Structures are given as C-alpha cells and as structure tokens.
Amino acid sequence: MRVLMLSWEYPPKSVGGLAQHVYDLTRALVKQGVEVHLVTLAAAGAPAEEVVHGVHVYRVEPYHLSAHNFAHWATQMNIALLEKIIYLQQKMGGFALVHAHDWLVAFAARAVKHALRIPLLATIHATEYGRNYGLHTDMQRQISDIEWWLCFEAWKVICCSHYMRGEVRHVFQLPEDKVMVIPNGVDVSSFSTVSAQARREHYAAPDEKIVFYVGRLVREKGVQVLLDAAPQILRHYPQAKLVIAGRGPYEGTLRYQAEQMGIAHRIYFTGYIDDALRNSLYKWASVAVFPSLYEPFGIVALEAMAAGTPVVVSDTGGLAEIVRHGVDGLKAYTGNPSSLADMILQLLHNPQLAESLRQTAYRRVVEHFSWSQIAARTADVYRQVVEAGRRSAWYAFAERSSGFLEKVTRFWSRPAI
Incomplete structure (x- = not known):
C-alpha cells in the first residue's frame, strides 16, 4: 500500500509534538509493509529528498511572499506542497490514500483527494477551540472552520485520546462512527x-x-x-x-x-x-x-x-x-x-x-504504547478506508472518469495525418 502523508512538521523541523509523532509513526508503518511518502516543509540543513528508516521524505520550501496572517501563510505553504505532490503523482503513478495531520495541510489534502480521487484520512492532534477555551477572534474562527472542513472531507478522523474524540465530535458535530481513537506511542530504546x-x-x-x-x-x-x-x-x-x-x-x-x-x-x-x-x-x-x-x-x-x-x-x-x-x-x-x-x-x-x-x-x-502496535492499528484503518472507498459510488465515478480521460489522452496523442 502506497500512502501519501502530509505534515508541516518533521525532524529536524520541530515546533511541538507533531514532528516526533510523524517520525515515529511513519517508520513503524514501514515495518508494517506500508510504503510511506511524506511531504513536509524544508528545514535548515536537511536534504530536499531522503529516505529515513524506509520513509520517503520530500521537503519543500514555502513561498517567501508577504502574508497577512498565519492562515494566509498556511495557504501559500499548501500550494508549495501541491507542486511536489503533482510531481510525485506523475513520477510514481498514484497513491492508495492521503493522510493529513492537522489543519495546516488541509487545503493540499482536500485538493489531492478530489483531483486524484483517493480517500482522505485526517489525524486531529488538537483543536483551535480547545487550545483557546473557545473561539474569541476572527483568526481563531477561521482556523476552526478549516479544521471542520478537513474533518468533513476526511473518510475517517483519528484522535489520540478519548478526550480528543469527544472534543472533536462536540466542536465539529461529527458522527460517532467517523472518529476513532489510536493513541500516541513511545520508543523506549x-x-x-x-x-x-x-x-x-x-x-x-x-x-x-x-x-x-x-x-x-x-x-x-x-x-x-x-x-x-x-x-x-x-x-x-x-x-x-x-x-x-x-x-x-x-x-x-x-x-x-x-x-x-x-x-x-x-x-x-x-x-x-x-x-x-x-x-x-x-x-x-x-x-x-x-x-x-x-x-x-x-x-x-x-x-x-x-x-x-x-x-x-x-x-x-x-x-x-x-x-x-x-x-x-x-x-x-x-x-x-x-x-x-x-x-x-x-x-x-x-x-x-x-x-x-x-x-x-x-x-x-512497554505493554500498551509501543509504536509497532499503534502502526498496526493505523495500517488496519488504511486498509478499511481503501476497501470502503473502492466499494463506494464515489470511487466508481473516479474509475469511469479515469477510463474516459485515458481515451481522450490517446486520441489527442495520435500522430497527425
């Protein structure tokens, strides 16, 4: 299974706990037989492309244009991510699904879902509502709207605790069967x-x-x-x-x-x-x-x-x-x-x-929070989402559209008479 993962943090770029989570999860997923392609932001001293513990990592430079606020900057970052994703799609021929971490990559994740017709899975690590004990500014409301949008577009939403599951369901009014709990882990060694x-x-x-x-x-x-x-x-x-x-x-x-x-x-x-x-x-x-x-x-x-x-x-x-x-x-x-x-x-x-x-x-x-157990559960969710997606009318439409586009492409690529 080839998976496209999007995260704005990955070592050595580390702002909060997200970078470590993505690092540990991706390398554990590789051991479960998942082919992971991670697109993330550039970091000083880190190569643009490398393989880390079997994970294919691609780092992109964000635009250096002025942005009115953090949300505008995040939009520019998402376009930079998309440029790399389009290149990877052309190079490798597709992905089984896209896995997005938090709202900062929501625009790219949603675009990939609909452009490539692959299921979207989202992990919500925290909410703007929870961080600020409510929404008090226009910026907070904008970020919360993007979080809701990501959850709406996602086939499944993963949260790291039952507390967060309750928060996400309450804040975004998500159905019970859409949100699941897979905890974080830790590598004792x-x-x-x-x-x-x-x-x-x-x-x-x-x-x-x-x-x-x-x-x-x-x-x-x-x-x-x-x-x-x-x-x-x-x-x-x-x-x-x-x-x-x-x-x-x-x-x-x-x-x-x-x-x-x-x-x-x-x-x-x-x-x-x-x-x-x-x-x-x-x-x-x-x-x-x-x-x-x-x-x-x-x-x-x-x-x-x-x-x-x-x-x-x-x-x-x-x-x-x-x-x-x-x-x-x-x-x-x-x-x-x-x-x-x-x-x-x-x-x-x-x-x-x-x-x-x-x-x-x-x-x-050691017994309950090993990354091998967590990666196995995550890989199982991947399989469930991909299989459910393929049985859906949404995927059937994508298959028909793909066949039509192939015929059009062949027609226009015929040699001129």
Missing part, C-alpha cells in the same frame, strides 16, 4: 542515549532533588501553575530544585513571574535542550511534572514513564487517560497549585512510593 557533556551539578546541587518539566512554554501547558506551587513545595522540601526545559512565547512571562515571587534562584530555565540532555535530566530528576490546562494526549508523560521517572500530571485530557492515580503516577486537580504541590511532595518525601509508580509506569508503556 530512544531514552537510553544520554548527554556526554552535561553533568547533574550543572543544574542542581548534590543535595537537591530535581523537579523537572519539559515542553513548550505556552499558557495551556500550565507551567505558571507549577511556579505558583513552588513556595509550598520549597516550604516543606527546601532541597527541591525546579528545572524547566523548553522554549515558547510564554517564557518571558514565566521568568517575570518567578522573579516577582522571589523564587527565581530556585528555578532553572534551560531553554531548548536536545534529546540526549532531556534523557539525562529525566534520569537525574526525582519527579517529572506536567501541569497542563489543556492536553489532547500528553506524550511527554509517556516519555517520562519510558525514561523511568515518576510522574505527576494534571487530571485533564489525554494525561488523565495515560496515568492511573496511585498506580503508575499521581494526578493533581487541574489548575490547582496546592493540589499540584501536594502530589509532588508525596513523591519527594516517599521514595518507596516513587519507585513503585516508576516501575509500574515503565511496564505499562
């Missing part, structure tokens, strides 16, 4: 590589215990709640050190908050860190904390569990489905600094509990 240069003492004193957060610094990730919880944590456990890794538009606000609270000397903002340093910090940390206000899945929690770090998460979204309270992690009330501090302090004061949760969490990741 990828956490064995650690940084050769970094040392624990660069981030905390020998007698300090690290409370670690890694992720984008945006409001919905709830780092401000962790900072609000810090005085209570430090009052009951003075040896705690908060290490906050990542970058994002909210970083300046968070730094200012720490200064105003008088706790900046107990907080280490690392900025961007690579995977090896992230793995090292996971191993040095006593607790990994993810206090999200909105979290469609929460792959960072899986990563911490795979790295062998005890986790505390907010009881929301996909995080609430991953972590079972008191079994493989602890949950705090969403947006509640006191509850978050209580859960973190439980693990700092009770190493035996932390170790028990850590071991159970690791087993859960």
Whole structure:
C-alpha cells in the first residue's frame, strides 16, 4: 500500500509534538509493509529528498511572499506542497490514500483527494477551540472552520485520546462512527542515549532533588501553575530544585513571574535542550511534572514513564487517560497549585512510593504504547478506508472518469495525418 502523508512538521523541523509523532509513526508503518511518502516543509540543513528508516521524505520550501496572517501563510505553504505532490503523482503513478495531520495541510489534502480521487484520512492532534477555551477572534474562527472542513472531507478522523474524540465530535458535530481513537506511542530504546557533556551539578546541587518539566512554554501547558506551587513545595522540601526545559512565547512571562515571587534562584530555565540532555535530566530528576490546562494526549508523560521517572500530571485530557492515580503516577486537580504541590511532595518525601509508580509506569508503556502496535492499528484503518472507498459510488465515478480521460489522452496523442 502506497500512502501519501502530509505534515508541516518533521525532524529536524520541530515546533511541538507533531514532528516526533510523524517520525515515529511513519517508520513503524514501514515495518508494517506500508510504503510511506511524506511531504513536509524544508528545514535548515536537511536534504530536499531522503529516505529515513524506509520513509520517503520530500521537503519543500514555502513561498517567501508577504502574508497577512498565519492562515494566509498556511495557504501559500499548501500550494508549495501541491507542486511536489503533482510531481510525485506523475513520477510514481498514484497513491492508495492521503493522510493529513492537522489543519495546516488541509487545503493540499482536500485538493489531492478530489483531483486524484483517493480517500482522505485526517489525524486531529488538537483543536483551535480547545487550545483557546473557545473561539474569541476572527483568526481563531477561521482556523476552526478549516479544521471542520478537513474533518468533513476526511473518510475517517483519528484522535489520540478519548478526550480528543469527544472534543472533536462536540466542536465539529461529527458522527460517532467517523472518529476513532489510536493513541500516541513511545520508543523506549530512544531514552537510553544520554548527554556526554552535561553533568547533574550543572543544574542542581548534590543535595537537591530535581523537579523537572519539559515542553513548550505556552499558557495551556500550565507551567505558571507549577511556579505558583513552588513556595509550598520549597516550604516543606527546601532541597527541591525546579528545572524547566523548553522554549515558547510564554517564557518571558514565566521568568517575570518567578522573579516577582522571589523564587527565581530556585528555578532553572534551560531553554531548548536536545534529546540526549532531556534523557539525562529525566534520569537525574526525582519527579517529572506536567501541569497542563489543556492536553489532547500528553506524550511527554509517556516519555517520562519510558525514561523511568515518576510522574505527576494534571487530571485533564489525554494525561488523565495515560496515568492511573496511585498506580503508575499521581494526578493533581487541574489548575490547582496546592493540589499540584501536594502530589509532588508525596513523591519527594516517599521514595518507596516513587519507585513503585516508576516501575509500574515503565511496564505499562512497554505493554500498551509501543509504536509497532499503534502502526498496526493505523495500517488496519488504511486498509478499511481503501476497501470502503473502492466499494463506494464515489470511487466508481473516479474509475469511469479515469477510463474516459485515458481515451481522450490517446486520441489527442495520435500522430497527425
């Protein structure tokens, strides 16, 4: 089965968790016998075309024209994607289906669906409605409209959690049988590589215990709640050190908050860190904390569990489905600094509990969140969609149209008399 996949993120271009998801999913799909052709955006230092773990990757340069807003820029990007897709269609002769990730590739995905008459499958990783707790601006409403349009055009919609399935059905009014849940996964082996240069003492004193957060610094990730919880944590456990890794538009606000609270000397903002340093910090940390206000899945929690770090998460979204309270992690009330501090302090004061949760969490990741299982389920959806498409009147029309076009092409390509 030859599949065309569209994603605006793919390593080394990484803005959020989408890039890692597409990287892991595509290489696992190849092992399931799927021929994957991924069209994505160019990234500095990355080749225009390459094969990564059997995945055919094509990177395109977006137009450098002025755009009034992000949605206009996304439209220009989609046309650049289409230029590459037309070339691939001519070169290889077609695809079984097109798989689109999020609204940023919706225009190209919809055009491919109707131009090539192949089914469209969409994965919705988050919604504009959910990210902003409603739609408050014209830009947010425009993006939400494009998300609805992508879901409407898709044969099936994949979500990564039951929470997201409910959100997508509610926001876009989708029928129950159109939306399915396939969770994210994690590659346990990828956490064995650690940084050769970094040392624990660069981030905390020998007698300090690290409370670690890694992720984008945006409001919905709830780092401000962790900072609000810090005085209570430090009052009951003075040896705690908060290490906050990542970058994002909210970083300046968070730094200012720490200064105003008088706790900046107990907080280490690392900025961007690579995977090896992230793995090292996971191993040095006593607790990994993810206090999200909105979290469609929460792959960072899986990563911490795979790295062998005890986790505390907010009881929301996909995080609430991953972590079972008191079994493989602890949950705090969403947006509640006191509850978050209580859960973190439980693990700092009770190493035996932390170790028990850590071991159970690791087993859960290995048994239920491997990419091989997730890719097998995704490949099965591909087969169902392709087979259903071929039985449909829509596909029959495409077959008739294709035969007619072949006759017209042969007629006009005859030698002149």
